[in-house]
Amino acid sequence: MSHPTSLTIMVLSDSVGGTASNVVHAALAQFPDVDYELKNFPFIREEDQLTVVLEKAKRFNAVVLHTFVDPILVETIETFCNGNEITCIDVLNPLIREVTSRTNTMPQHKPGAKHKLDDKYFNRISALEFAVQYDDGKDPKGFLEADIVILGISRTSKTPLSIYMANQGYKVANLPLMPESKLPDEIWQVDSNRMVGLTNEEEMLSNIRRERMLSYGMDPETPYSSKERIRKEIQYAEELYRKLNCQIINVSSKSIEETSAIIIDSLKNR
């Protein structure tokens, strides 16, 4: 029996398909050599639509994940997959069943209820707008209103980190640090528990900055990417962080998700 190293994975959902796609990406990250194609089929709400997609799953010999909550769709997909020897992973119902039995409450079976346009949703939207508005120290007023203030020299991922945390509902402002720039007075009024200083390795920053120059079609050997310059910036930043008495995170081998989790964790413990 031959084993393919390439594989079709289908995500079927009554909404966007984001939850199951996340599961696929996390699980398949464990198989760097497996070439897989993720096909997303969002907004399936009728049996007819579902049947058409299931025929495709059979044709592609696909692994199927679904996040259906409507019992009719769940029954349809299970029957079809059992009858056609298709592996079908039900992402939500194990937890839904457990919650039902624990709380004696019936699920409402409403598709895509995760994306309801409630207060939490609008809170997240305005946090995202806040992050864009107060990115890059654009307006120092943001530092006083923010839940979290992120400081860092160039290329320590302040912007994506701010946005990632905004997407979790936090109001985040960030300030780029340069030894030559004057710090806004507001920064000294921010509670140090709400402030985080990002730093990075000299070597890493030098590579990132050289790459950036190259992507602009410029000579990579600029003062901006020189190690002397970077060392000076890192020293300046770390000295400032000590004066401000804020948390310091070295982002050199961390993704924004990891850095964010560390910040939220330490906020909780304060």
Place this chain on the structure above:
Amino acid sequence: MSHPTSLTIMVLSDSVGGTASNVVHAALAQFPDVDYELKNFPFIREEDQLTVVLEKAKRFNAVVLHTFVDPILVETIETFCNGNEITCIDVLNPLIREVTSRTNTMPQHKPGAKHKLDDKYFNRISALEFAVQYDDGKDPKGFLEADIVILGISRTSKTPLSIYMANQGYKVANLPLMPESKLPDEIWQVDSNRMVGLTNEEEMLSNIRRERMLSYGMDPETPYSSKERIRKEIQYAEELYRKLNCQIINVSSKSIEETSAIIIDSLKNR
């Protein structure tokens, strides 16, 4: 036997805990009346750490979800949960096992491999920076470089939508529309298949804009929130969309996730 309507759900992970938290939010959205607390325990990488957390799960009578990939941690959590009648949902291993048997490839058992700092990751980071840089029509050059150009009048969620799509790796620029503003010439050079026009219901926009004025501590009855004004803006925008021959999406009852899925779906079909 009494059933609580409040419940503790614990997410245990060797990395950030994002995948399992998503599953919890999606499943619990089906129970609007169940009061639950999600406790996230990220970065568990040693048996000792895990045991401490599992004792907490027992004390809270919690439902447990995990995304461990290390066989020793998986074995530890399963043994403990079975022995203590704790419901434990394994989010990743059903799919990991299926991929193993399909492809005859062993998973690498590396924690948090989803967040590896690879090309795809840096692509996402630069897409996020692009979205912030070219938000709100700040620099018309962005329209020519973008994968997707989003147009819309005030309060049609251009910014959060741009950011959400950037987080999926798309380079997105957006342009706010006002009947009084001059359109940048670049907009006529953009391929209409890469352009999306957002619109909304008059009533909805009026409410959102009144709320916004109130949140600024201002009288809600401004020309900005008047229905005549909004009608004029919507007409102007929809006429422009027809001239540009771009896709039109009414966002009135859609979340950004849903709008994004519609745009990506139609990009694929073009």
